[in-house]
Each structure stands twice: as C-alpha cells, then as structure tokens.
Amino acid sequence: MGKKTCFGKIILCVLAFLIGSTVADLKLGFYEKSCPNAEKIVLAHVKKHIPNVPTLAAPLLRMTFHDCFVRGCDASVLLNDTSNNQAERNARPNLSLRGYDFIDEVKSLLEAECPGIVSCADIISLVARDSVVTTGGPYWKVPTGRRDGTISRASEALNNLPGANENFNALKTKFELKGLNIKDLVLLSGAHTIGITHCNTFTNRIYNFTGIGDQDPALDNDYAVNLRANKCKTPTDSTTIVEMDPSSSKNFDLSYYKLLVKRRGLFQSDATLITDSSSIAVINQLLKKSPLYFFAEFAKSMEKMGAIGVKIGTDGQIRKHCALVNR
Template identity: 65%
Template sequence: MRGFRHFGMMFFCLLVFMGSTEAQLQMGFYSSSCPNAERIVQDYVNRHIHNAPSLAATILRMHFHDCFVRGCDASVLLNTTSSNNQTEKVATPNLTLRGFDFIDKVKSLLEAACPAVVSCADIVALVARDAVVATGGPFWRVPTGRRDGTISRSSEALNNIPPPTSNFTNLQRLFANQGLDLKDLVLLSGAHTIGISHCSSFSNRLYNFTGVGDQDPALDSEYAANLKARKCRSLNDNTTIVEMDPGSFRTFDLSYYRHLLKRRGLFQSDSALTTNSTTLSFVNQLLQGPLQNFFAEFANSMEKMGRINVKTGTTGEIRKHCAVVNS
C-alpha cells in the first residue's frame, strides 16, 4: 500500500510538472503548428520598417506598455467597443502610440498562412525585436507561446505604466510590481536612445515644475533654454515633437546615458535614474564598457520583460483580429 501511495504521489507530481512546463514560453513554439511564423514576421519587418524607421521605437514602446498592464497579452491592441469600458488604447499613456496597422498587417499574413495559431501578443513581441534589430539595435531572444487577453481597461494603464513625470520612488515601485529590478529599470530606460516625444510629456519641467511657474532645477539650464526657444514654446504645446536622445535618436547607442550625466535626460523619469546610488552606478558601468555590453544586458532585460504575467496553455485566446476579442 505504501508503495502504491508513493507511486501515486510521484505520478501526481509528474503531472503537475508536465503541466507547468507545457505552460511556459519556449523558443520555436510554432515550429510544428506554423513553421514559417517567425520568418513571416521578420520578412515583413525587414521589407517595410525602413519606410518608417521611427516605428521601431514606438512598437518597442507598445510592447513595454502592453507588458506592464495584465502582462504581455496584447490587451493594448483592443479597441473600445462600449462606453462602459474604455480600453488601454485610449488611456493617456497610449494616445501617442503608433504602429497598430503595422501589427494588423503582420497578423493578416499569419492568419493567411496559419489561421488561429499565432497570437497577437507574440506578434507584438516579435515585431518589437525584429524592428529594433533591422534598424541597427540589439538582438534578443523571444520565446513564444503567449496567448491573447480578453480584458483591457484604460484605468489599469494609468495605474501601471510608469509616466514620464515619475520620480525614483514611483519608478522603483511600478517596476517591482512587474518583477523587474533596478538594473532592469536602467536598461529598459535605455530604449529612450531611439525615438521621439511630444512636448506635453515633459513641458512641466520647463514651465511649471512645482506649480508656481518654475523650471526643474535638475534639468541643465542650457538644454532647457534650447528646448524653450526652438521646440516647446509653451506649457500647452501638445503637437511639437522632440528627440529623446538629441543628435542620436535614430541610433541605438550609449548616448542616452551620457545625456543623463549631463542632466539632459528629457523626462523627469530619465533624470530620476541619477538620484539613486544604485541606478547611477549601473549607468556609469554601462558607459565604462563597450556598446556590446549594453546590447547584451538590454537583451536580458527585454527577454525578462517579455515574460511578465504571460497567458499560456489554455488561458486567454488566439485572436482572429488583434483589435477585437473573438466572438
């Protein structure tokens, strides 16, 4: 009897282990169900990203914003279909996201090749990586097997996506909520080495930092004066765009971190990285090493981020259209 119980317990544990491993992301998840899936994504990105290279930054940002709300489940792609439920897409942090049509086109190609097999969540993760690589940035592994979520709430985007006005305490809390540490914070912030921002994301630093018409003293005065004179001419400028990494915003390099040490990080959240000894030490370590070290470390943090609260196995669904849940 004891032997039978022992065997039964071992069998139960084996079932649990098998279930847990089956639910994990894996490299080449679609090798049997859709063998050309990753090649289809990569080929489309390589053919079209150079027509709009700025999309590399915005789709990378889309991936980041998606993962920070309900995990990496493509909930950021869902359209609002009822006044009772405003989705993440219309939340303030996501109003400037672009590239939804790019994702939709990739999805249509995959649906034609392998209907109802490849998730929108995996498409976002793969496109983000392939677009960055195609424009000269680092490569990182993208294990697949994510499934798509069916819930998307604008309030959750507001509560979970780190705003550009974040101080260090807020950044640390929001990243820790996702299982990301201070090193990840520094590395993922390095994505600001490419792309642009609207003045509205930082103009309070120029014109009304504490609510009395003042300027953020942590911002280099010469840089601030240049932004006021040539770019953001008023507090309420919602249309002008500014390079996040001046002079190098199309190149994935270390100059973003050099700007931080010169007090020229565009956002308050950028500047916050220099207010903590641990994150400041990480910044200095990156600058003292070769670019390849940054690429390798960034790759590790991106793969880690891409695993946040993923839906796998039978959780969620494989959407037919990325903007709507299946009926």
Template identity: 65%
Template sequence: MKMRQLTSLVLATIVCLIGLIGSTQAQLQLGFYANSCPNAEKIVLDFVHQHIHNAPSLAATFIRMHFHDCFVRGCDASVLINTTSNNQAEKDAPPNRTLRGFDFIDRVKSLLEAECPGVVSCADVLSLVTRDTIVATGGPYWEVPTGRRDGVISRSSEATANIPPPSSNFSRLQTLFGNQGLDVKDLVLLSGAHTIGIAHCSSFRNRLYNFTGVGNQDPSLDPRYAANLKANKCKTPTDNSKVEMDPGSRKTFDLSYYSLLLKRRGLFQSDSALTKDLTSLGLVQKLVEGPIEEFFAEFAAAMEKMGRINVKTGTEGEIRKRCGVVNS
C-alpha cells in the same frame, strides 16, 4: 531508512511545487510554432524587412507598445484591443494615446492567419515585431521565446495605474517596476530604449514652465538644455511639438542617452530620476564607461525578462483572430 524515504518524499514534493510555480514561464519556448506554423517567425521577419525602411521610427513605437502592454495584465496584447461602446480600452488611456503602428501589427497578423488560422497569438506578433524592427534599424538582438496567448480584458484605468509616467520619481519607478518583477538594473537598462524615438512637450513641459506649481523650472535640468528646448521646441507652456529623446542620436541605438543623463539632459523627470539613486547612478556610469556590446547584451537580457511578465499560456486567454477585437 524510513527517515531517508520521508526526506526524499519531502524533497520530491518541493521540487514538484517549484515546477508548478514556474510552469507558466516554462511553457514559453524558442520555436514554439515549429510544428503548428513553421513559417511564422519568417513571415514576421520578412514583413518587417519589406516595410520598416518606409517608417524606421516605428521601431521606437513598437518597443514602447510592447513595454506598455507587458506592464498591464502581462504581455498579452491587451494594448491592441479596441475601445467599445461599453469599455474604454488601454490604447485610449493617456499613456497610450500617442502609440501608432497598430495597422502594421494587423497586417502581419493577417498574413499569419492566412498561413495558419488561429495559431499565432497577437501577443507573440507584438513581441516578434518589436525585436525584429529594433534589429532591422541597428539595435540589439534578443531571443523571443513564444507561446503567449492573448488576453480578453483591456481597461484604460489599468494602463493609467500601471504604466510609469514620465513625471515619475525614482521611488515610484522602483515600485512600478517591482510590481512586475523587475529590479533596478532592469529599470536602468529598459530606460535605455529612450536612445531612439521622440516625445511631445506635454510629457515634460512642467519641467520647463511650472515644476512646483509656481512657474519655475526644474533645477535638476541643465539650464542650457532647458533654454534650447524653450527657444526651439516647446516655445510656450501649451506647445506640444515633437522633441528627440536623445538629441542628435535618436535614430541610433547607442549609449548617448546615458551620457546625456550624466550631463543633466534627460528629457523626462523619470530619466533624471535614474541619477538620483546611488545604485541606478552607478549602473548608468558603468554603462557609459563600458563597450556598446555589453549594453546590447544586458539590454537583450532585460527585454527577454520583460517579455515573460505574467504571460498567458496553455489554455489561458485565447488566440485572437484579429488583434483589435476579442473573439466572439
């Protein structure tokens, strides 16, 4: 009997420890603001529906902004904090200098502050705006459990160190995603966001003009595609024109991105890298061969998983009054 009691006590202790370890994620919940700010999610959705049609390309920007935020100190809206005289913030790091739409986030936050002062975090605003703009422009829906709190630290150097650059090979991608608790399947699925939006020549021009430092072209890039880019977009090594990441389909959230990967037409080296590993290549092939509904469902699961990375909840961080400024 004593041995059974001891065993039960040990098991109960283990269960409690597991509960404590998982408590941070458990504190995120669907409808977190149901009592404290019942109209919060409707305010976000209504604003998106009223304004995204004026600039539908912002959907691609927000999903990138959300991704870049979560990879640095977790999903805490630190990417929204402005640089000060004594600190260069994440938004001014090289990977984030082409982000835009900060005013859109600020306007949503202002509406929420007017409705429920000091209640809804900027981290949740960014998460909800990302999902709602993607859905409003024809992309997949995913659940966004809320309850995130905002970070108070934002460092440019950390963004540069943690956000996967477009020049990444597969090993580096796997490491940087792994650091955030994401696996190869998440890597392949989240890369699918490149089915919408644009890039600049500076993000991949070495693949066209100086891949190994001797003025050569990346041999893994389809020659006809490379020639087309040189002729029409990145006409010189210093050109920084805008280029569709998914040519001919950049406004549609579909499987075209993956089909292009198999034709060696991924724009970034990091895109091409997905075909260099047998596991990731197999996942790409499976997506291309499957129905769009399956991709949408799996992408949704990966987005929800990403949205939980190192979130601050409870008494951690703060609820910023303005998204660009830490509370004084």
C-alpha cells in the same frame, strides 16, 4: 528586519519564481510545427517596411512595455473599446502609441498562412525585436507561445504603467511588482535612445515646474534654454516632436546615458535615474563598457519583461483580429 520587509521580499521571490516558470513554458520556435513560416513572415514584413519608416521602431518597442506592464504580455493593449468598457489603448498614457496598423498587417499575413495559430501577443514581441534589430539595435531571444487576453481596462493602464513624471521610488515599485529590478529599470529606460516625444509631455519642466513659472532645477539650464528657444516655444505646444536622444536619435547606443549624467534627460522619469546610488552605479557601469555590453544587458531585460504574466496553455485565446475578442 521588520515583518513588512520580510513579507515584501517573500512577495518578490514568489514573483521571480512565477516569471521563471513562465519562461520555461514559453518556447523558442513554438510555431515550428503549427506554423513553420510564422517568424520568417514577421521578419520579412519588418525588413520590407521599417527601413522606409525607421522612426516606427521606437513606438513598436514601446508597445511591448505598455502591453506587458498591464495584465502581462497578452496583447490587451490592442483591444478596442466596447459599449460598456474603455480599453487600455484609450487610456491617457497610451494615446500617443503608434503601430497598431503595422501589427494588424502582420496578423493578416499570418492568418492567411495559418489561421488561428499565432497570437497577437507573440506578434507584438516579435515585431518589436525585429524592428529594433533592423534599425541596427540589439537582438534578443523571443520565446513564443503566449496567448491573447480578453480583458482590457483603461483604469488598469493608468495604475500600472510607469509615468513620465514619476520619481525613483514610484518607478522602482512599479518595476518590482512586475518582477523587474533597478538594473532592468535603467536598461529598459535605455530604449529612449531611439524615442521621440511631444513638448507637452515635459514642458512643465521648462516653463512651470512648481506652479510659479519656474524651471526644474534638475534639468541642465543650457538644455532648457535651447528647448524653449528652438523646440517648445510655448508652454501649450502639443504638436512639436522632440527627440529623446537628440545627439544620436537614430542609433541604439549609449548616448542616452551620456545625456542623463549631463542632466539632459527629457522626462522626470529619466532625470530621476541619477538620483539613486544603485541606478547611478548601473549607468556608470554601462558607460565604462562597450555598446555591445549594453546590447547584451538590454537583451536580458527585454527577455525578462517579455515573460511577465503571459497566458499559456488553455488560458486566454488566439484572437482572429487583434483589436477584437473572439466570439
């Protein structure tokens, strides 16, 4: 075994240890004494509004990914630009994020109940879980006690967020740097079962994959033809919405993985999951099991991701407004 390989394994072990230690410092029911109704207030707001706009559940879930992969789960994705800094929310991968107003509404309710107690970072995690559950998806534990960060840089979002056009090795590396493994990559990608996107995020795959007007050979031809004819009718379409899982877009289920093995994943980052034997093995195992197994495994990966780089104790702050650092 080479020195580089050994060193890499040591780094991954350290990351796993740090994440495990963080989980121990977060706590289920962290606000039980300081703000006993906190989680009830979040859940009530979600139950009141998400059934009316169920398509918001996917963006709110996506927000946890985009927050946790940059500086950890510290709500840095919510911060506004300042006069001398472009924040994460205005980085190109985050321009399509939605749900900021919803998070602000929940924060206002909690500030009215118990000022300066509940972090925006915890709100993101709780809202995502409750929104998914409200639309019939899996439940996962959300230990709380995260504190909010004070730094948000667009450049860090560009460097850390997994991209829609990345290959398997690039995705694997970005996940490993966060203490997540191949199984987590496959499971967390399953969130696309309720996701939507716009044509311009993948039209290169159906119109001009290598720059000569060709189609990505990894994409099922019939599906590509259908997309060109009925959805993305021009290569420059940036407004038409396409469901990531068109056969079952409103249900949190295994349909996304069934599409993957038929070569019908929209993004290259979806398609690449069937190019590696390890990830294929995870997909095949999911398809052999019941949806409840997928729910349970997805929950485990969400719990792992929710502990990435969290700020606890006296680190960070509890922001009064999620878009602004306290002064």
